[in-house]
Each structure stands twice: as C-alpha cells, then as structure tokens.
Amino acid sequence: SAVISQKPSRDICQRGTSLTIQCQVDSQVTMMFWYRQQPGQSLTLIATANQGSEATYESGFVIDKFPISRPNLTFSTLTVSNMSPEDSSIYLCSVVRDRGTYEQYFGPGTRLTVT
Amino acid sequence: LAKTTQPISMDSYEGQEVNITCSHNNIATNDYITWYQQFPSQGPRFIIQGYKTKVTNEVASLFIPADRKSSTLSLPRVSLSDTAVYYCLVAYAGQAGTALIFGKGTTLSVSS
Numbered sequence: 001s002a003v004i005s006q007k008p009s010r011d012i013c014q015r016g017t018s019l020t021i022q023c024q025v026d027s028q029v030t031m032m033f034w035y036r037q038q039p040g041q042s043l044t045l046i047a048t049a050n051q052g053s054e055a056t057y058e059s060g061f062v063i064d065k066f067p068i069s070r071p072n073l074t075f076s077t078l079t080v081s082n083m084s085p086e087d088s089s090i091y092l093c094s095v096v097r098d099r100g101t102y103e104q105y106f107g108p109g110t111r112l113t114v115t
Numbered sequence: 116l117a118k119t120t121q122p123i124s125m126d127s128y129e130g131q132e133v134n135i136t137c138s139h140n141n142i143a144t145n146d147y148i149t150w151y152q153q154f155p156s157q158g159p160r161f162i163i164q165g166y167k168t169k170v171t172n173e174v175a176s177l178f179i180p181a182d183r184k185s186s187t188l189s190l191p192r193v194s195l196s197d198t199a200v201y202y203c204l205v206a207y208a209g210q211a212g213t214a215l216i217f218g219k220g221t222t223l224s225v226s227s
Contacts, residue, residue: 001161033215042202042219043159056212092158101147101166102206102213106158 002026002095004107012113013083020079021110023093028073031096033104034066038089046091049076083114121203121218127225133190135221137203140184148179148186149204152197153220159202163188190223198225 003026013019023032032049047068048056055068070076080087090111094104121137139148147166151159163170165177165186176189190197203218 004158042217044217045215094158101149101164102215103147103149103161103164104204104215105161106151108158109156111156 002029002097002105004093004095004105006093006107006110008110009108010111010113012115015084015114017083018079018081019083019112020077021091021093021112023076023078023107025074025095029095029097030073030099031102032070032076033094033096034068034076034078035092035094035106036089037092037109043092046078049078049093080112083112085114088112088114119203119205119216119218121201121221123219124222124224127193127223129194129225129227130192133193133197133223133225135188135190135201135203135223136185137188137205137218138185139203139205141207142183142205143208145208146183147206148177149206150175150177150188151202151204153200153202162201193223193225195225195227197223199223 005024007022034046035043037043045058046061049068049070051070067079090109092106092109094106096104119139127133149164150162152162153159163175163177165179167179170177178187200220200222202220207214
C-alpha cells in the first residue's frame with residue numbers, strides 16, 4: 001500500500017478564485033491520478049498526472065480549468081481555476097505502483113465548497 | 116462504450132454473508148477488476164483485486180466467472196462496521212489508453 005496525504009483537507013472559496021490542492025506520497029509511485037467525487041456520487045477521473053510532462057485529461061476536463069503538475073515521483077498538485085459553485089466537490093488523488101494491474105490507493109480527499 | 120454496473124443498495128444483518136455483483140460487459144482479456152470500500156469523509160480503501168476465477172484475502176473474496184462479464188465481491192460474516200459504499204472498478208485497456216471506470220457504488224447497510 002502507500003500513505004497519501006492531501007492539503008488542504010477542506011476549503012471554502014469564492015467564485016472566480018483558484019485553489020491548488022497538493023498530494024504527497026510516502027514513496028515513489030509509477031502513476032498518480034486526480035478524481036472528482038460530487039456529494040453522494042461515484043468517482044470521476046479528471047486526469048493522469050505524468051511526471052515531467054503534461055497531464056492526460058479525460059473527456060470533459062481541460063488543462064485551463066484543472067492544471068496539474070507532477071515534478072517528481074512522490075508529489076502532484078491539482079489547481080481548480082476560476083471556480084464556480086459547480087466546482088464544489090471532493091477532489092481525491094490516487095497512486096498506482098503496478099501499472100499492469102492498476103491497483104490504486106487513495107488520499108483522504110479535499111472537500112471544496114465554492115460560494 | 117465501457118460501463119460498470121452494480122446495485123444501488125443492499126441490506127444485511129450482522130453475521131451474514133453479503134455478495135455484491137458488478138457487471139462489466141465490455142471487459143477485455145487483460146482488464147483487472149478491483150473493489151473499494153468508502154466510508155463518509157474518507158477516500159476509497161482497496162479491498163481486493165482479481166483477473167479471473169477466484170481471489171481471497173483476509174477480508175473478502177472475489178469471484179469471476181469464465182466469461183468475465185461480471186464479478187462478485189463476497190464479504191463473509193459482516194458486522195456493523197462494514198456499513199459503507201462499495202465500488203467496483205474496471206481498468207479497461209484500449210488503443211487510446213486505459214479507461215478507469217467506477218461503478219456508481221453499492222450502499223451496504225448492516226443492521227444488528
């Protein structure tokens with residue numbers, strides 16, 4: 001498994017502003033992902049954070065809205081830009097060690113409320 | 116279109132065995148099936164992962180029939196603390212990359 005921390009754990013932000021969420025892992029991992037989970041719903045993959053290159057975004061998510069960085073094998077950030085109330089959600093990072101099985105381990109999540 | 120389907124909710128009593136089935140009709144030969152448990156205000160927790168036939172660990176078993184179009188998570192002798200949402204995830208490998216598709220989750224309620 002892996003120990004994953006996220007900062008902040010929660011935040012309340014005003015519309016039009018941006019928030020950067022950090023994800024730190026206790027050891028090197030091959031893959032890191034960012035998910036969104038809206039209240040009472042399942043998880044939706046936003047993007048794969050690629051070390052040293054641009055993130056790979058899923059359909060419906062764009063880099064201008066959700067810029068992602070991954071400077072090394074243990075750390076990644078997700079920024080939610082120009083926020084609106086529709087961005088209120090829980091944002092989770094996950095990590096994979098074995099690329100063949102995609103066995104993922106999740107962080108505790110960041111609860112974002114946009115007013 | 117890859118899709119992962121599971122029941123919305125299930126009820127059980129303490130000490131019973133609970134079986135949650137997930138259907139994944141478009142699963143390919145090399146795709147893995149993973150199950151997660153999620154409590155309120157926490158990230159999903161890995162339970163078990165399988166590829167074919169049967170996998171068992173200290174908390175659950177995963178049964179996958181030969182056609183692999185469905186899978187069943189089996190929780191033996193559930194307790195109140197097993198009340199949670201359970202998600203099935205299939206990593207669908209394709210030419211454009213691997214699509215990670217979660218089911219909508221099954222809310223398990225365990226009563227005494």
